[in-house]
Amino acid sequence: MTGPMAGTAQVSQRKPISDKFREDLISAIPGLRAFAMSLTARSDSADDLVQETLMKAWKHHDSFQMGTNMRAWLYTILRNEFYTHLRKRKREVEDVDEQYSSRASVVAEQDGHLDMADVRSALGKLPDDQREAIVLVGASGCSYEEAAEICGVAVGTIKSRVNRARNKLALLLYPPEKGEQPNAANVGDINPKTTHERKWE
Amino acid sequence: MKNIKQKAQGSKSKDLTPEQSTPISPRPEIYDLIGKRLRGYFDDVASQPVPDRFVELLKQLEEKTPDKRRQ
Numbered sequence: 001m002t003g004p005m006a007g008t009a010q011v012s013q014r015k016p017i018s019d020k021f022r023e024d025l026i027s028a029i030p031g032l033r034a035f036a037m038s039l040t041a042r043s044d045s046a047d048d049l050v051q052e053t054l055m056k057a058w059k060h061h062d063s064f065q066m067g068t069n070m071r072a073w074l075y076t077i078l079r080n081e082f083y084t085h086l087r088k089r090k091r092e093v094e095d096v097d098e099q100y101s102s103r104a105s106v107v108a109e110q111d112g113h114l115d116m117a118d119v120r121s122a123l124g125k126l127p128d129d130q131r132e133a134i135v136l137v138g139a140s141g142c143s144y145e146e147a148a149e150i151c152g153v154a155v156g157t158i159k160s161r162v163n164r165a166r167n168k169l170a171l172l173l174y175p176p177e178k179g180e181q182p183n184a185a186n187v188g189d190i191n192p193k194t195t196h197e198r199k200w201e
Numbered sequence: 202m203k204n205i206k207q208k209a210q211g212s213k214s215k216d217l218t219p220e221q222s223t224p225i226s227p228r229p230e231i232y233d234l235i236g237k238r239l240r241g242y243f244d245d246v247a248s249q250p251v252p253d254r255f256v257e258l259l260k261q262l263e264e265k266t267p268d269k270r271r272q
Contacts, residue, residue: 017266022259029255034246051258058262119242138236139243170231173238 038135133161
């Protein structure tokens with residue numbers, strides 16, 4: 001088995017939790033919060049997601065191999081938790097979109113972080129698979145390879161999702177002015193072999 | 202003549218050949234800005250102090266773990 005969740009099944013063989021594991025877990029919290037906040041751009045449950053991730057990580061500490069990439073391991077857990085809850089929520093509530101849009105403007109006024117609110121709201125408009133790809137590669141500093149491992153897809157898939165995501169973000173955050181010709185930045189998909197690609201590598 | 206005009210319009214993007222500059226007309230600065238704003242958003246959250254609830258949580262988890270080595 002490969003991947004960050006390899007060995008999750010063998011939790012019965014308990015090993016003591018090392019101080020190193022605990023310390024690494026604590027220092028990963030700020031990054032986990034940022035990842036959760038970016039993923040849940042459409043809700044305010046980011047810290048609950050982090051809490052569940054920490055509990056899972058603690059419970060399944062045996063499945064983490066010391067010396068390997070803890071960030072990727074934790075992000076994978078968080079992502080799995082996110083989608084599990086997203087599916088549950090989708091069954092429960094159908095009119096969440098309305099709640100989110102009204103809440104977003106309140107948050108923006110409250111903390112005065114207008115730019116943050118804009119970015120968050122734009123992220124919220126992306127499809128889930130594109131959002132996670134752009135957040136991992138474009139914001140958290142993961143490599144394409146790490147992102148592919150975390151999302152369980154091929155590197156090429158991550159690259160095309162990142163491309164589509166940033167083209168959509170360009171359109172949302174920098175809409176073309178009146179009379180301006182639609183261009184590569186604000187037309188949806190573009191040829192992945194353009195000059196922009198290397199900026200993200 | 203047409204080519205010269207196109208080149209002038211696309212002069213902000215230095216690397217482009219004339220035939221690329223008009224149909225694609227990319228604005229690479231937009232991608233740079235988006236990258237900066239995304240990282241800014243992420244780093245803004247990541248630089249906040251760890252909320253007490255997580256410190257408490259780890260304390261509780263530790264207390265519930267009897268085989269935790271004491272050092």
